[in-house]
Amino acid sequence: MQSKESEEIAASAVERFIALPWFEQTGKVRSGVMVASDLSEAYDGYWDGWNSKSRFFWADQSKKLEEYALSLISDEEISQIFESVSAGSTQSVWAGLEGYLERYPDDTGVGDAIALSLTDDVIRDLCWVAVEIRIQRKGFFHEIFEWYAAGTKLFGWKNDLPPDGIPVVL
8 A cells, every 4th residue: 555655745746747848958959968869869879889888877776776765665655656657747758759759750750669668768767756755865866857857858978977977868
């Protein structure tokens, strides 16, 4: 059974998440950041070798957070947070991605396929943000959330991992 606190946190997080400017600031030049030219380049990233290292780092951050969270709350509670955030946020994330695809059409259809996978990635990040809120520990996923709140998506880091790597965004 989900705790009342987790229910309230998930509901509050969803309200905040659906109000974000999903992908509205993509493609804009930013200082100290590498802006990928399109969704394919951002998602794959193998052209410069940064993506693989970044994905392992991201997965490691998820694992560490889950282990820590399980020392404080139950697996069932984490699952409930994931279910609530996913159910409440997916539509707004997808609408933002659709807007991106309309602004940056891709005749190959690759962008559409990536967008489906990307939606899951974004929702997973948001779920972990809500877990961080629940356990009162701002960490990696809150940092990732700042990119979403700014209307873009962080895909990883070029040259090195944080704090020395160059953020790669859409």
